[in-house]
Amino acid sequence: MKNLSVSFLLLFIISNYLYAQNDNIGQIHGNFQIEAQYYQDDTLIGAQALPEHFGINSYSNFNYTKEKFSAGVRYEGYFPPLNGYDQRYKGAGIPFKYASYNADIIEITAGNFYEQYGSGLVLRAYEEKNLGYDNTFEGIRIKFNPYQGIYFKCLIGRQRNFWNYSGLVRGIDAELNANELIGKLKESKMQIGLGGSFVSKYQTDQDAVYKYPENVAAGAGRMNISYGKLNFSTEYVYKANDPSFDNGKIYKHGEALLINATYSQKGLGIFFAAKRIDNMSFRSDRSASLSELSINYIPDITKPHTYSMPAMYPYVTQITSEMGMQTEIIYTIKKESKIGGKYGTNISLNYSVANNIQKSPPSDTSIIGVDGTLGYKSDFFALGDEFYFQDFNIQINRKISPDFKTTFMYQNLTYNQDIIHGANNKLTHGMIYTNAFVADMTYKIIKNTAMRVELESLFTEQDYGNWAMAVVELSIPHFFFTIIDQYNFGNPDNNLRVHYYSCAIGFNKGAHRFEVGYGKKRAGVICVGGICRAVPASNGFTLSITSSF
């Protein structure tokens, strides 16, 4: 740490000196983010203050770039982490540091880096600060582009696990784009891209009972074909046997298949996705779980909702067993038409569903899922009998006048809470059926000043029962003011039929933004990009500052 600090100080002084000498000596740039909350006890809603009263998460990135060279660090401080974040983040330090040289055909990075092979089914390192997720690699990566249309990405490294680095992962990815490669195809209507990856992890085996494989390999192949506005892309992954905590120590191989197909023309978009996931937990430590040390990323194929009520019960990918599909149709009804109105109307219909995969005993004399065995057999095309999730929703955007815009939404949801929240060991309520409604209206009062009113409701006989919600937001140049009330009027417990009031004021200028808020927040689940974080109920002040430079 001391060495690092001193060397970084030197770098800083040198670059500072050089900058003064010459304007073209490079740039220092980065960003800063702080999320803080002051907690008060509120026994009724189950909000608990931290012993420190405050929770603070802060991140600061500093990068130096000079032509083909770049280097940087990220300082992170959790004093302590906000409620709902993993408390193992407590502390402060510089967990992310890198240096990179990029000469057109080759790029070398030493230190920390993020990476994704294909759609991420076999390997993806990424960060999602809102979820406290960061599985960055620490090692060496080489990107090699010997010829236009041919790309290689090789890496070796350990993975971040809170303040430690552990595991050992090696990977190579090759991608070929026929249209970039072959001169004749440059202007072709048909586009073809192919790719393949190989990833292997190493972990010693000192187990007394089982003989674990120390090296576990996974391979993936992918393809992207499009003709005009018709596009088809797919990726398949095969993973060798990898007994782990997640799969109950079975020796079965893993598989994943993801398919996306789209068609579009001006005013119409159609999107279809399907996937099958079988035993695809792939971590650099076989005893890790939840968000620890994942090498790969299995995307949800459900719509990420932005409104609170439709987002109350978010789906979470089931990495050991899932079969699902999603389809969405987006259509814009022309302006000046009878149905479209003077300013046009945009409609999107979305449907998604998920189930488990079919499983049968691995042999006539055994049962499903016994540790130390092959676990189960599965028919690739058969669905299991466990229903996970279904979401049907329709959203209509309509502009009534140049100053008045509206959005309406309806959602019908079926949610298997036992399965989806099961991993968190929270009290669950079986199958939940909900109907949610949203009306969002924005009215421009005068130039640059607008009022937004959002009304939402959610009806269900399970879990916490019915909810109603109202948001009023006023925006003027550089400022916004918001008042929110979420009212749990249908809670089965009369005492818990409470209002969750909150308010916030925000200021923004250029790349800087400040927001302060006060109020009660309900317990919930926040999901970004396919992974989720349970957020406990809270009561108190919040502060958020983001700034880029």
Next chain:
Amino acid sequence: MLTFNKYNRYSTIIFFLLVVCLCKYSIAQIPSVVIKNTDNRSFNTSEIKNDGKPIVINFWATWCKPCLQELDAISEVYDNWQKETGVIIYAVSIDNARTTAKVSPFVDARGWDYKILLDPNSDFKRAMNVINVPHVFLLDGKGEIVYQHTTYAEGDEEAFFEQIKKVALSTNESENK
């Protein structure tokens, strides 16, 4: 391993020294990062150019409501903006593998004419120090960042267009000199 206890005064000093430089330096030029366009071809961000006219880089996502409000609002006046200033808008989607395949039909259905780029693992987003979306950069004719904003409220696009016009004007003036 770095823990709170071991967190020493050196890193404190460096941290605050670096915060000081917040006022002094800033990102000026577009870093070179290889991402994709909607034809699934690789696209190097150093190729973002517009013949000496203004360029806008808008980071957005299909699930980000203010982003869509902003891009919808600009879409209606984009023709006029282009005629008046020659501006080009690059709309960089940070949708990850969950929704990245949806971007192309989504854009077509909304009738947007922007140049769409895909940044599914946030590599370009990170290189540009973007924290949340929307985050919008305005570049002058020389490709230098002259203005940024990070939120959208109804009507903001009008003030933004004034900025673009200013940039277009100063570019023309320097050409005439």
